[in-house]
Amino acid sequence: DTDIFGPSMPKMFDVEDARPYAVDVDGRKLIEPVEKYGVKLLSIGFFVNSDTATLWRGGMASNALKQLIADANWGDLDYFILDTPPGTSDIHLTLLQTLAITGAVIVSTPQSVALADARKGIDMYQNDKVNVPILGMVENMAWFTPAELPENKYYIFGKEGCKQLANELHIPLLAQIPLVQSICEDGDKGEPAACHPETITGQAFLNLAQAVVTKVNRRNKVQPKTKIVEVKE
Ligand SMILES: Nc1ncnc2c1ncn2[C@@H]1O[C@H](COP(=O)(O)OP(=O)(O)OP(=O)(O)O)[C@@H](O)[C@H]1O
Ligand SMILES: [Mg+2]
Structure with missing residues (x-):
C-alpha cells in the first residue's frame, strides 16, 4: 500500500x-x-x-x-x-x-474529470525518461445495475469513457467493473469481492487478475526490463 x-x-x-x-x-x-x-x-x-x-x-x-x-x-x-x-x-x-516497475495498470471511472487524471498518469509512465509499459486500463464503476432490474445498465459516470481513452491511446482495456453495492460492502468488511469467486463480481476481479498476468507475461517476453528512473532532485 x-x-x-x-x-x-x-x-x-x-x-x-x-x-x-x-x-x-x-x-x-x-x-x-x-x-x-x-x-x-x-x-x-x-x-x-x-x-x-x-x-x-x-x-x-x-x-x-x-x-x-x-x-x-x-x-x-x-x-x-x-x-x-x-x-x-x-x-x-x-x-x-x-x-524497476514491470508495468502499470491504470484504474479510472469513465467520467471526464477522472479520465483527465488517468491521462496524466499514463503520460507520466510513458514519458521517455520513465518508460514504464502500460499493461492496460480498468474502467471501474462502468455502469450500475439494480438487483431488481438485472437487464438494465445505468451509465452513472458516463458510458465507456475508459474504453474510448484506451482505444485512443492504443492501450488494452483489461476490465469493466460495474458499480455494485456488495463491492463497497465487502471492501469495508475487509473481505474483497475477489474472495468470492462463486459470484459474478468475484469472477470479474479474477478475470481482471488473469488479464494482468497475461499482459505481464507478454510484456516480459517482448520488452526489455524497465530501468530505474534517475531524476535530478
Ligand atoms: N465498482 C465498485 N462498486 C462499488 N463500490 C466501489 C467500486 N469500486 C470502488 N468502490 C468503493 O470505493 C472505495 C474506493 O475505491 P478504490 O479503492 O478503487 O478507489 P481509489 O481511487 O483507490 O481511492 P483512494 O483515493 O482512496 O485510493 C472502495 O473501497 C469501495 O468501497
Ligand atoms: Mg487507492
Whole structure:
C-alpha cells in the first residue's frame, strides 16, 4: 500500500489491528509483512493512528515508503503489487526511482474529470525518461445495475469513457467493473469481492487478475526490463 497519506489496505484486508514486528535476517532487522488471503502486505497504516492525519512533507513520506519496500522480509514473491495513491505525486516518483516497475495498470471511472487524471498518469509512465509499459486500463464503476432490474445498465459516470481513452491511446482495456453495492460492502468488511469467486463480481476481479498476468507475461517476453528512473532532485 503506497498510499502514505490515505492508507486503506489494512481495512480492506481486515487486518487493522496487525502490528508488524521486526525480524532478524542475516544480521539485518527487517519488517515482517502481514499475510492475509495469500497476500503479504505492508502499509503505513500499520504504524500510524488510523484517525490521525499524517502531517509529513514529501521527503518523509518517500523515506517511509522506501523502508516499506526495501526493509521488509518479503521473501520469494510471485508478484510485487504496488497500489498507488491517485495522481502523479512525489510518491509515484519515489517508486519509479526505487524499483524497476514491470508495468502499470491504470484504474479510472469513465467520467471526464477522472479520465483527465488517468491521462496524466499514463503520460507520466510513458514519458521517455520513465518508460514504464502500460499493461492496460480498468474502467471501474462502468455502469450500475439494480438487483431488481438485472437487464438494465445505468451509465452513472458516463458510458465507456475508459474504453474510448484506451482505444485512443492504443492501450488494452483489461476490465469493466460495474458499480455494485456488495463491492463497497465487502471492501469495508475487509473481505474483497475477489474472495468470492462463486459470484459474478468475484469472477470479474479474477478475470481482471488473469488479464494482468497475461499482459505481464507478454510484456516480459517482448520488452526489455524497465530501468530505474534517475531524476535530478
Ligand atoms: N465498482 C465498485 N462498486 C462499488 N463500490 C466501489 C467500486 N469500486 C470502488 N468502490 C468503493 O470505493 C472505495 C474506493 O475505491 P478504490 O479503492 O478503487 O478507489 P481509489 O481511487 O483507490 O481511492 P483512494 O483515493 O482512496 O485510493 C472502495 O473501497 C469501495 O468501497
Ligand atoms: Mg487507492
